[in-house]
Amino acid sequence: MTDPTLAVLxxxxxxxxxxxxxxxxxxxxxxxxxxxxxxSLAGSGAEFHLRDEVGAVALRTPDVTSSARGAGWVRFAxxxxxxxxxxxxxxxxxxxxxxADAELSGIADADGGGGGAGAAGAAGAAGxxxxxxxxxxxxxxPDD
Numbered sequence: 001m002t003d004p005t006l007a008v009l010x011x012x013x014x015x016x017x018x019x020x021x022x023x024x025x026x027x028x029x030x031x032x033x034x035x036x037x038x039x040s041l042a043g044s045g046a047e048f049h050l051r052d053e054v055g056a057v058a059l060r061t062p063d064v065t066s067s068a069r070g071a072g073w074v075r076f077a078x079x080x081x082x083x084x085x086x087x088x089x090x091x092x093x094x095x096x097x098x099x100a101d102a103e104l105s106g107i108a109d110a111d112g113g114g115g116g117a118g119a120a121g122a123a124g125a126a127g128x129x130x131x132x133x134x135x136x137x138x139x140x141x142p143d144d
Contacts, residue, residue, distance in 0.1 A: 006081055006089060007041055013090050014039075017097045031093070038100035039093055040069075045077030046089060048096040061088060072099075 004012070007028065014020045014031050021032045027042040040047045047067045050058060058064050058074045063085065067073035076092065078085035 003081060006044060006046055006078065009081070009086060009089060010039070010041055010046060010093055013093055017094065019101075020097065031097075033097060033100040034104055036100040036103055038096040043077075045075055046093075047073055047075045048092040049073050049099060050092060050095055051099050054092075054095050058088075058092060 010031070011022065011029070014022055017033075019033050023030045023032060025040075025042070029041045030037055031039040031041075038049050047069060048058075049069070049072050052072055055072050055074050058076075059066065063076060063078045065075050065077075067075045074092070076085075076089060078089070081089075
């Protein structure tokens, strides 16, 4: 069995993210939630629009650089798409989708919970944030 390419991996995951539209470009594919661009694939790399805290951590991982798209965007161009690289790509795609969903719902910095379900998932994430009296350094609440 052949390992999937980054393009195939992201395309398969994107169809599972509610409301995602995959728009072919001359170089690859852009991923939108409504009119919010949250990820883009071009060649052997992908760019993700992440929350600032998530993006800062992502920049400390292998094969990640800042994107020319601006603040919050990172470029991931793995030399090898091993299990760790696949996990990062999928996590960042979903995190970027959640950031876009929160933006559309008017919820600032919501990146909580699982896959979510559109605005209802974002509303649940907002409730989670209200329940957390304090957020720790990694932004997910107290670690037990």
